[in-house]
Amino acid sequence: MRGRLTLAAGVGAALLLVTPAVQADDQGDPPPDSGTDTALVQSIDVRHTATPARIERGGVAHYKLSVSSGRGLPADDVEVKIDLTDVQDDQARLYAVKATRGAAKVQGHELIWSDDLPAGATATVTFDVAVTKAKSGNDVLTTKASDNFYACDSACTTKVVIEDEPPRRRHRHHHRGHPHEKPPLRPR
Numbered sequence: 001m002r003g004r005l006t007l008a009a010g011v012g013a014a015l016l017l018v019t020p021a022v023q024a025d026d027q028g029d030p031p032p033d034s035g036t037d038t039a040l041v042q043s044i045d046v047r048h049t050a051t052p053a054r055i056e057r058g059g060v061a062h063y064k065l066s067v068s069s070g071r072g073l074p075a076d077d078v079e080v081k082i083d084l085t086d087v088q089d090d091q092a093r094l095y096a097v098k099a100t101r102g103a104a105k106v107q108g109h110e111l112i113w114s115d116d117l118p119a120g121a122t123a124t125v126t127f128d129v130a131v132t133k134a135k136s137g138n139d140v141l142t143t144k145a146s147d148n149f150y151a152c153d154s155a156c157t158t159k160v161v162i163e164d165e166p167p168r169r170r171h172r173h174h175h176r177g178h179p180h181e182k183p184p185l186r187p188r
Helices: none
Strands: 003-010 013-020 039-051 054-056 060-069 075-083 093-099 103-107 110-117 122-130 140-147 157-163
Touching: 039 075, 039 140, 039 157, 060 075, 060 110, 060 140, 093 103, 093 110, 110 122
Parallel strands: 054 157
Antiparallel strands: 003 013, 013 039, 039 060, 060 122, 075 110, 075 140, 093 122, 103 110, 140 157
């Protein structure tokens, strides 16, 4: 089908619209009933997350990519790439890559997922990143997803900060009396 292609993007979602081209006959007259109907062909929604937001050296960050077809229509030839350049500069190791459908593979500095999504379908790709104990890179694991439907925007970027010490936890201490008083001595 020949036509004009129009892309309309939103927050983490994209629509692919096709307007059919009108072709004239040999005498230059348009064919009968040559309306300009616009058909909604494909729609996807992309979500990319990382947890936790802070990890210590030697820790593991968990990533999740969700790609859904939308508006009750299938999405064909969907491809999402996650840039791992800023993960690899910190000597972090990617492992446990799993996809609920389609194919996910690491190629160079990218994790690439691709598949056709039936109407209403969602594909989920999960992977883990283990940070070495050695200090290297910029101490931030930044990943950015991009797709061939232009659905990804700043919502498709994740950041995990690497800390030299474990994140501090708040502890509640229960004291009897004033907090600066020494506890009473116990008899031996």
